[in-house]
Amino acid sequence: MSENADGTFWRSVVDQLQSCDEDDPIQKCFPHGLGKNVMDQVDELFSLADQKLHTFPFKDVQPCWFRLYTDASIAKVLKLLGLLTFPAQKDWSLSDSLKTHVNGIVSILDMSLIMAGGLGREQMIHDIFARLQTGSVSDEEDKTHPRKRRRIDGDSGLGGSPDHLPAANVSMPTIEFPIVxxxxxxxxxxxxxxxxxxxxxxxxxxxxxxxxxxxxxxxxxxxxxxxxxxxxxxxxxxxxxxxxxxxxxxxxxxxxxxxxxxxxxxxxxxxxxxxxxxxxxxxxxxxxxxxxxxxxxxxxxxxxxxxxxxxxxxxxxxxxxxxxxxxxxxxxxxxxxxxxxPDNGSDEPELExxxxxxxxxxxxxxxxxxxxxxxxxxxxxxxxxxxxxxxxxxxxxxxxxxREDEPAPHIPSAGRTDGVKGAVKDGEQQGETIDMSNTxxxxxxxxxxxxxxxxxxxxxxxxxxxxxxxxxxxxxxxxxxxxxxxxxxxxxxxxxxxxxx
CATH class of the missing domain: 2.60.120.650 (Cupin)
Structure with a gap:
């Protein structure tokens, strides 16, 4: 991967984060629109979006907060790489920064996919992962951590474990009423x-x-x-x-x-x-x-x-x-x-x-x-x-x-707070029960x-x-x-x- 291509890719990421259409859901986060570049207040905007995602059930979170969480996550990656102000050099390579911050980059971007679906930036996130997967980071890993390379002795690269998943069978029942x-x-x-x-x-x-x-x-x-x-x-x-x-x-x-x-x-x-x-x-x-x-x-x-x-x-x-x-x-x-x-907020099945x-x-x-x-x-x-x-x-x-209103065994019956933020909406005890009538x-x-x-x-x-x-x-x-x-x-x-x- 050439330094030129490297710089061009990251410049494109910066440019996309700096421009949001008027009809982008992210504009609804604030009464008068976003009104600022996400990269201008990365940590503050990420914390705000994170709070919104953890305060309410996912079905009640507005799409704008998923968008803000996603863009702020990508901006946090740019901050790690020192790209909030993109340098002017044409042949600027990020290989050293990627190697240094690969763990943090993966963690931030995966959380944006898991928590917010990467809303509006799915392809951008996958493109960043592809560069981590195939670029100089992987090459360097082979040099510095040879145990992670595939070996002819069948070592998986994980502490000397065999390269095949365990195959032992346990508790195999006798089938009395076989399915056709x-x-x-x-x-x-x-x-x-x-x-x-x-x-x-x-x-x-x-x-x-x-x-x-x-x-x-x-x-x-x-x-x-x-x-x-x-x-x-x-x-x-x-x-x-x-x-x-x-x-x-x-x-x-x-x-x-x-x-x-x-x-x-x-x-x-x-x-x-x-x-x-x-x-x-x-x-x-x-x-x-x-x-x-x-x-x-x-x-x-x-x-x-x-x-x-x-x-x-x-x-x-x-x-x-x-x-x-x-x-x-x-x-x-x-x-x-x-x-x-995030789901669509509906109680109907999503698989039409x-x-x-x-x-x-x-x-x-x-x-x-x-x-x-x-x-x-x-x-x-x-x-x-x-x-x-x-x-x-x-x-x-x-x-x-x-019963529909039966508490799940692993949910406290009262006074439940959010597992991360400790937030309960005023006057409510959210999530005390879930519908387990299908169980x-x-x-x-x-x-x-x-x-x-x-x-x-x-x-x-x-x-x-x-x-x-x-x-x-x-x-x-x-x-x-x-x-x-x-x-x-x-x-x-x-x-x-x-x-x-």
């Missing part, structure tokens, strides 16, 4: 199934062309894709989001990999239930939007573009839609500063004309408790194995849904661990409720119809991609 399988069905045949049969089906030989099936097994691949593991990711910590000790945090990918993935492969205690090992789960995250290059390793199944039927009449999803209230996700975002980009892809990456015994979603879903297993149990929505009452009270994981217990005493009639199940293997996909209750447990270190439509 289809081998690469035609679009016509699959359409008939989802319209007429309306039941889950395991799809074989439908994603075996994905490069991810091989590439994503390698630890070195993930380190390279995340700029030496520096990229930040939001993870869930704890066995299940229904547990008291469940929480969320944002960590560098290398930390997630080292503490929760590679370490889990070294602990035999996870053979039982993972109780002695803290579980970290990169769950329901659109990593493809954060790191677009990962999209090259997968492909949206053609089945996701078929017309799919609505939820069956009388089932919870259909009833919720009739009321004009719909949960968007299976894993709740329960704090004001919860990881995730698009397919939403999310990644699920975690060790054995990561669990999604029994719940249902307001979308059709094709769950594709890329690495490892998952056990999945499904119940028809026609049996919803027997599955003991939680069952039944702990399937406990039933798995204690199969001899009389669970009908705990959950009356549960033994008589029919279900289907499978162990989803790498290279297979599972169609989950809209509204079907499903419990998912990893039987090994695993990576899945879900496609909601």
């Amino acid at each position: 399988q289809m081998d690469r069905p035609t679009l016509t045949k699959f359409s008939q199934h989802i319209l007429q049969v309306r039941e889950p089906v395991v799809l074989t030989n439908t994603i075996n062309h994905w490069p991810a099936l091989e590439k994503w097994q390698r630890t070195s691949f993930w380190l390279n894709a995340t700029i030496g593991g520096r990229r930040l990711v939001p993870i869930e910590v704890g066995r299940s989001y229904t547990d008291d000790d469940w929480s969320q945090k944002i960590v560098p990918f290398e930390e997630f990999l080292r503490l929760y993935i590679l370490q889990s492969g070294d602990n035999e205690v996870c053979e039982v239930s993972g109780d002695d090992v803290q579980t970290g789960y990169l769950a329901q995250h659109d990593l493809f939007k954060q790191i677009p290059a990962l999209r090259n390793d997968i492909a949206t199944p053609d089945y996701c573009y078929l017309d799919a039927p609505p939820a069956e009449p009388g089932t919870p999803v259909a009833l919720s839609k009739a009321k004009g209230h719909m949960k968007k996700t299976s894993h709740p975002k329960t704090t004001h500063n919860a990881p995730g980009p 004309n698009e397919v939403q892809a999310n990644i699920w990456f975690g060790p054995a015994w990561t669990i999604s408790p029994l719940h249902h979603d307001p979308y059709h879903n094709i769950l594709c297993q890329v690495v490892g194995r998952k056990y999945v149990r499904l119940y028809s929505p026609r049996h919803s009452n027997a599955l003991l849904p939680r 069952s009270q039944i702990d399937i994981a406990a039933m798995e661990l204690s199969p001899l217990e009389d669970w009908d005493e705990v959950y009356p009639g549960i033994s008589k409720v029919p279900y289907v199940e499978c162990i989803l293997e790498a290279g297979q996909a599972l169609y989950i119809p809209i509204g079907w209750w499903h419990y998912v447990r990893s039987c090994s270190v695993g990576i899945s991609v879900s496609f909601w439509w």
Whole structure:
């Protein structure tokens, strides 16, 4: 990368931040418009935007504050690089500054993507990451940290760990009620199934062309894709989001990999239930939007573009839609500063004309408790194995849904304040409860661990409720119809991609 090109790129970034259109949402941050260059008061404007994002639930934050948070974040990067006043030299290179500040740059920009969606500057942010990924920083890393280079001895570059993710299987159940399988069905045949049969089906030989099936097994691949593991990711910590000790945090990918993935492969205690090992789960995250290059390793199944039927009449999803209230996700975002980009503020599903892809990456015994979603879903297993149990929505009452106003176990019942700023709106106690009516009270994981217990005493009639199940293997996909209750447990270190439509 030439010094000239380097300077031209950063000059372009400066120029774009200095000019905002009159109709840019950022102008609504102040009564008379922004009225100033973001770079004139970087720290003050960033603090203001950060406060707005942490004071209110994301759905109540105006787009202008996401825009200000994004632009102020980029301006903070420019400040780190000494570019708030751009030098006049034509051949000015930033290679030394980039090497010095790479950790800070990655952290600032990833937070702008995670907290604000990089609103209005997504491509600019991705372009900066691309320069960090392919430029002189990576070259210098190879020289100064040779352990991060791929080696012929199979070292991942992460403290001598093997280059493949741990492959050991744990707690593999016996399948008694197998899900029907289809081998690469035609679009016509699959359409008939989802319209007429309306039941889950395991799809074989439908994603075996994905490069991810091989590439994503390698630890070195993930380190390279995340700029030496520096990229930040939001993870869930704890066995299940229904547990008291469940929480969320944002960590560098290398930390997630080292503490929760590679370490889990070294602990035999996870053979039982993972109780002695803290579980970290990169769950329901659109990593493809954060790191677009990962999209090259997968492909949206053609089945996701078929017309799919609505939820069956009388089932919870259909009833919720009739009321004009719909949960968007299976894993709740329960704090004001919860990881995730801004939504559209609506209670209706967001997937009217698009397919939403999310990644699920975690060790054995990561669990999604029994719940249902307001979308059709094709769950594709890329690495490892998952056990999945499904119940028809026609049996919803027997599955003991939680109440809409029931507090999530990990949320204090009163006096809740924001996790970062300690801010509660005057006269209100925000976030005391979240709608968990799409989640069952039944702990399937406990039933798995204690199969001899009389669970009908705990959950009356549960033994008589029919279900289907499978162990989803790498290279297979599972169609989950809209509204079907499903419990998912990893039987090994695993990576899945879900496609909601």
